[in-house]
Amino acid sequence: MDGRGAVVTGGARGIGRAVADRLAAAGTPVALVDCDLDGVDPGDHLALTADVADPGATTAAIDAAADRLGGLAVLVTSAGFGTAKALDRYRDDEWARLVGVNLTGVWHAVRAALPHLRAAGDASIVNIAGTTASRPTRGEGPYAAAKAGVVALTKTAALEYAPAVRVNAVSPGYVATRLTRAVADDPDLRARVERRIPLGRLGTVDDVAGVVAFLCSPAAAYLTGQDIVVDGGSGLPSHQSDELLKALLSGKDR
Secondary structure (H helix, E strand, C coil), X not given: CCCCCEEEECXXXXXXXXXXXXXXXXXXXXXXXXXXXXXXXXXXXXXEECCCCCHHHHHHHHHHHHHHHCCCCEEEECCCCCCCCCHHHCCHHHHHHHHHHHHHHHHHHHHHHHHHHHHHCCEEEEXXXXXXXXXXXXXXXXXXXXXXXXXXXXXXXXXXXXXXXXXXXXXXXXXXXXXXXXXXXXXXXXXXXXXXXXXXXXXXXXXXXXXXXXXXXXXXXXXXXCEEEECXXXXXXXXXXXXXXXXXXXXCCC
């Protein structure tokens, strides 16, 4: 990294915090933008409070970060949350909040950061999407829809902002964070999930942070408009069909 400033939304914890720490370790001054900064040591990174669903607050925080850091060359949008219940059980306000943070919040951050990134030149945006965008599970309707929107937004922005700004997405699979605590903390459920992952384990926030840091670096100078899946291989068709193949071979499907 070349020492120019970065903003990480949702940077107080989880994947966002791991990304911020990785970028800082590579020599990038980082501003965390989060709606909840409890537990964040102010000495670690510049920390600014904003709810990404609020466009005014997001713009103010990103402008302040650019001013304090002497400009911005990197934006990572990691703010997000999810809930689980059937589509018809979501109230309008719950749907609006999920989409407002997970999708509209990405747009707010990209729009606010764009003038600073264009001024810097050779800049990078990385949006955290998710494998649920293409492989949703029951109960994730608004979250999955929002993440699919993030991938589409990423590809559109890559077309519109090149060559000054590269725009990519990273789609994590099962990563041990607060969002997946129900899986990580249940030994039986965790074992079932890990059996479906060729690499045999849940991902870590550092697994994702390393890919994000690469995309932000000059090493990825010819990558834009991509959605990099970080799922331990669980999306590989041949692996997904293993259980069916075993059933076929054993006659259990009859």
